[in-house]
Amino acid sequence: MEDMKVSMYQLYKDMLTSYLEDKSEHALYHAQQFSKQMMEQDMSPEETVSMHLSVFQDIADDLPEEVTDSFDLLLEVMIGYGLAYREHQSLRDRQQELESELNVAAHMQRTLLPNKKIEIDALDFGVVSVPAGKMSGDYYHYDIDDRGNFAVAVADVIGKGVPAAMSMSMIKYAMDTLTDKQMQPSVVLESLNRVVERNIDDDMFITMMYGVYHPDDHYFYFSSAGHEPGFFYTAKDDTFVSLEAKGLVLGVSPKVRYEEQKLKLDPGDFVVFLSDGVTESRVNGEFIEREQIVDMIRERLHMDSQEIVNEIYEQLEKAQEFQLRDDFTLMILRRKV
Amino acid sequence: MQVQTHVDINSEWGIVAARQAGRKLAREIGFGSVDQARITTAISELARNIYLYANQGQIKIEEVSAGGKQGMKIIASDEGPGIKDLRRVMEDGFTTSGGLGAGLPGVKRLMDDFSIESEVEQGTVITAVKWLR
Numbered sequence: 001m002e003d004m005k006v007s008m009y010q011l012y013k014d015m016l017t018s019y020l021e022d023k024s025e026h027a028l029y030h031a032q033q034f035s036k037q038m039m040e041q042d043m044s045p046e047e048t049v050s051m052h053l054s055v056f057q058d059i060a061d062d063l064p065e066e067v068t069d070s071f072d073l074l075l076e077v078m079i080g081y082g083l084a085y086r087e088h089q090s091l092r093d094r095q096q097e098l099e100s101e102l103n104v105a106a107h108m109q110r111t112l113l114p115n116k117k118i119e120i121d122a123l124d125f126g127v128v129s130v131p132a133g134k135m136s137g138d139y140y141h142y143d144i145d146d147r148g149n150f151a152v153a154v155a156d157v158i159g160k161g162v163p164a165a166m167s168m169s170m171i172k173y174a175m176d177t178l179t180d181k182q183m184q185p186s187v188v189l190e191s192l193n194r195v196v197e198r199n200i201d202d203d204m205f206i207t208m209m210y211g212v213y214h215p216d217d218h219y220f221y222f223s224s225a226g227h228e229p230g231f232f233y234t235a236k237d238d239t240f241v242s243l244e245a246k247g248l249v250l251g252v253s254p255k256v257r258y259e260e261q262k263l264k265l266d267p268g269d270f271v272v273f274l275s276d277g278v279t280e281s282r283v284n285g286e287f288i289e290r291e292q293i294v295d296m297i298r299e300r301l302h303m304d305s306q307e308i309v310n311e312i313y314e315q316l317e318k319a320q321e322f323q324l325r326d327d328f329t330l331m332i333l334r335r336k337v
Numbered sequence: 338m339q340v341q342t343h344v345d346i347n348s349e350w351g352i353v354a355a356r357q358a359g360r361k362l363a364r365e366i367g368f369g370s371v372d373q374a375r376i377t378t379a380i381s382e383l384a385r386n387i388y389l390y391a392n393q394g395q396i397k398i399e400e401v402s403a404g405g406k407q408g409m410k411i412i413a414s415d416e417g418p419g420i421k422d423l424r425r426v427m428e429d430g431f432t433t434s435g436g437l438g439a440g441l442p443g444v445k446r447l448m449d450d451f452s453i454e455s456e457v458e459q460g461t462v463i464t465a466v467k468w469l470r
C-alpha cells in the first residue's frame with residue numbers, strides 16, 4: 001500500500017514535470033487516465049490535493065508562501081468531498097447487495113409461475129408476463145385439473161415492487177390449497193377473497209380474473225374481481241367483445257359474491273386476459289385505447305397465441321422506449337378445433 | 338506525562354477553539370497535513386453536534402500510545418438529550434444534511450477507532466482515536 005503511494009507519487013511527479021515543460025494535451029490526457037487509477041487505489045480527494053502540493057514543492061523551488069498556505073484551505077474543503085466520496089462508495093456497495101438480494105427474490109418469484117406445456121389438442125395457449133421492475137405485482141396461473149378442465153387466471157396487485165410481489169406469492173399459495181372440486185370461478189374468487197381480506201393491509205387490493213375451459217363441451221366459465229376486462233373473439237362474426245363480470249376487488253370485504261359468466265367457444269374463438277399494464281401502456285405520452293389492442297390482435301389472427309402475445313409485447317415495449325411503467329401480462333386461450 | 342486538553346463547547350467559538358487545539362496536538366504528535374485536516378474535521382463535527390443538540394459539553398483531546406503505536410484520542414461528552422436510535426444514526430445517508438458524507442458516520446471514517454455511548458436524557462460520550470502510521 002505504501003509502496004503504491006510512492007509509485008503514484010513518482011508517476012504524478014513525472015506527469016506534472018512533463019506537463020509543465022510542454023503544456024501538451026497529451027500530458028493532460030495522461031492525467032485523465034491516471035485519475036481512474038487513483039480511484040481504483042482508493043486515493044481520496046484530500047490525498048490527491050496533498051500529493052499535488054508535495055510534488056509541486058519538489059519540482060518548483062521557492063514557491064511563494066501564499067501558494068503553499070492556500071493549500072491548507074483547499075485541503076480542508078477536500079476533506080468534505082473525500083467523505084462524500086467514501087459514503088458514495090459504501091452506498092454503492094450496499095446497492096449492489098440489495099440488487100443481488102432482489103435478484104434472488106425475483107428468481108424465487110418466477111419459480112411461483114407455472115411453466116409446463118399445455119397438452120390439450122383442442123387448445124392453443126400463449127402468455128407473456130413481464131415485470132416493470134425486478135419483482136412483479138402481476139400473477140398468472142394456468143393448470144389442468146383431474147377432469148381435464150383448463151383453468152387460467154390473471155391477478156394484479158394495486159401497487160408495484162416488493163410489497164406487491166409479496167402479496168402475489170400469497171395468492172399463489174392460497175390457490176395451491178384449493179381443491180379441484182372448487183375449480184369453479186366464482187367459488188375460487190370467493191375463497192381467495194377471504195384469504196386476501198384476512199392477510200393484507202387495508203390499503204392494498206388485488207384484482208383478478210379467473211376462468212375455466214371445459215374441453216368436452218367447449219364452455220368457458222369466468223368471474224372477475226374488479227379486474228381489467230379481457231376480450232372475447234368470435235371467429236364466425238369476426239368480432240371482439242369485452243369480457244366482463246361483476247365482482248368486487250379482492251380484500252375489501254370478507255363476504256363477497258362473484259358473478260359467473262359462461263361462453264361457448266367455437267373453433268377459432270378465443271379469450272384474452274390481461275393486466276392493466278397492457279391497457280395503460282403509453283404511446284407518445286397517451287394511454288393506448290383498448291381498441292388499439294384489439295387492432296393489434298386482429299392483425300395477427302393467423303399466428304398462434306404465443307406468437308401473438310409476444311409480438312404485442314414487443315411492439316408496446318418498443319413504443320414505450322423499453323421503459324415499462326407497470327407490470328405487463330397478456331394471455332390468450334384459443335379453441336383450435 | 339502525555340498532553341491532554343479540554344475545551345468547553347457552548348458556542349461556535351468553542352468549536353473553533355477545539356479545532357485549533359486538535360490541530361496543534363495532531364501536528365505535535367507528528368500527523369501529516371492530510372491527517373491533521375481529518376482529525377480537525379472529526380473534532381469539528383463532534384463539537385457541532387454537542388453545540389446543536391446538547392447545547393453544551395466538552396471536547397477532550399489527548400495523546401495516546403498502545404502497543405508501540407502513537408495516536409491521538411478525542412473524547413466528546415455532554416449531558417444532553419442522548420441519541421435514541423444509535424444504529425440509524427450510524428447508517429450512511431441518515432444525517433439531516435443528507436448524503437453529504439459528514440455527521441457521525443463521517444467521523445467514524447475519518448478516524449481509526451470509534452465508539453459511542455449514549456443514554457436518553459443522560460447524555461452522550463463519543464470516543465475516537467487516530468493512530469500514527
Ligand SMILES: Nc1ncnc2c1ncn2[C@@H]1O[C@H](COP(=O)(O)OP(=O)(O)OP(=O)(O)O)[C@@H](O)[C@H]1O
Nearest residue numbers: 386387390417419420426432433434439440441461
Ligand atoms: N451529542 C448529541 N446529543 C444528542 N443527539 C445527538 C448528538 N449527536 C448527534 N445527535 C443526533 O444524531 C443525529 C445524527 O447526527 P449526525 O452528526 O450524524 O448528523 P446531523 O448532525 O443530523 O447532520 P450533519 O451531517 O450536518 O452533521 C442528529 O440529527 C441528532 O439527532
Ligand SMILES: [Mg+2]
Nearest residue numbers: 382386440441
Ligand atoms: Mg452533525
